[in-house]
Amino acid sequence: MYHNTKDYSDHYQASDLAVQVASANPHQLVLMLFDGLLDELERTKSHIVARRFEHKAASVNKCIDILNALTSALDFDKGGDVAANLSRLYDYCVYRLYHSSHALSVEQVDEVTLILRQLQQGWQQMGLPHD
Known part of the structure; x- marks a missing residue:
């Protein structure tokens, strides 16, 4: 069924994510979107630096879809x-x-990352218990 351990790992991660999404409340889903978005922004930067233009375009499109x-x-x-x-x-x-x-421009991606990290922190603070 799986040709190598990477295939198995990818399948496991996808099914684990599906379980997390299925059991998440709306607040948790927003935080999951932010986590995925910030991870993809890092990939976007690495694609720009490495001049992997097709991968960069796909990463930017994923970021825009999440936004x-x-x-x-x-x-x-x-x-x-x-x-x-x-x-x-x-x-x-x-x-x-x-x-x-x-x-x-990696710098412009960094600008977006900064904005989104601040928004993510706000969402995280909303999920904390208040005294």
Whole structure:
């Protein structure tokens, strides 16, 4: 069934992720999206540095897909200005990623990473118990 241990490992990781997603609440799902997005941004940078242009394009597209998923998960009725501001930040990140892809700019990817790490920290803080 599996030709090598990497195939088995990939299958195990995919099924483990499926279990995590199935049992996650919406807050946990957002944090999982941020984790995946930040990992993919690191891959994007490595592809730019190594001049692996096809891989870079695929990584940028994955990042944009995740940002679009985060945007589509926003509840503008309940979230009001916070949801609108998050949407604008996600749109800005998409714009910067498109630009970084064309300019081959690791610095612009770093800018997006910084913004998203700060947002991720905010989401993590929301999940902590309050005294």
